[in-house]
Amino acid sequence: MKSVIMALSTALALLCAAAACAQVTVGNPWVRAPVPGQPAVGAYMEITSARTSYLIGCKSPLSRSAEVHETTMESGVMKMRPVKAIELPARQTIELKPGGYHIMLVGLKQPIKEGDTVPLTLIFESKDKTRETVEVKAPVRAFDAAQGMQNMH
Numbered sequence: 001m002k003s004v005i006m007a008l009s010t011a012l013a014l015l016c017a018a019a020a021c022a023q024v025t026v027g028n029p030w031v032r033a034p035v036p037g038q039p040a041v042g043a044y045m046e047i048t049s050a051r052t053s054y055l056i057g058c059k060s061p062l063s064r065s066a067e068v069h070e071t072t073m074e075s076g077v078m079k080m081r082p083v084k085a086i087e088l089p090a091r092q093t094i095e096l097k098p099g100g101y102h103i104m105l106v107g108l109k110q111p112i113k114e115g116d117t118v119p120l121t122l123i124f125e126s127k128d129k130t131r132e133t134v135e136v137k138a139p140v141r142a143f144d145a146a147q148g149m150q151n152m153h
Contacts (some may be wrong), residue, residue, distance in 0.1 A: 064107025
């Protein structure tokens with residue numbers, strides 16, 4: 001009986017420790033539906049971290065690679081570039097959106113269309129170098145061009 005109680009106590013402690021490690025939450029994920037033949041698409045979402053962390057990477061089985069990107073306007077020209085990380089200040093929601101930070105899924109391995117779901121594994125790192133992954137299922141949806149242009153200004 002004593003060993004059963006010890007085993008249950010250990011299991012409960014591990015469960016609590018796992019819950020304490022869950023520092024990042026992701027809301028409203030979505031992937032932009034590509035035009036036929038388009039080899040790359042953007043993924044967007046809202047990310048909140050309980051403590052200051054960084055989004056440092058992403059993986060998806062549906063793409064050759066997934067990169068953390070930023071879109072900026074420079075002298076009237078839109079530029080997109082990969083970034084090493086996106087800072088997530090403690091308890092602040094950071095929005096990945098068209099015209100700003102986003103995940104770029106490069107080299108799609110199969111066609112995706114509106115209504116499909118794209119699995120993503122987001123990789124986060126805290127200041128103390130502790131890493132956490134969060135699994136996300138992002139629905140594919142049509143891009144609202146008017147909303148996208150509004151986000152770029």
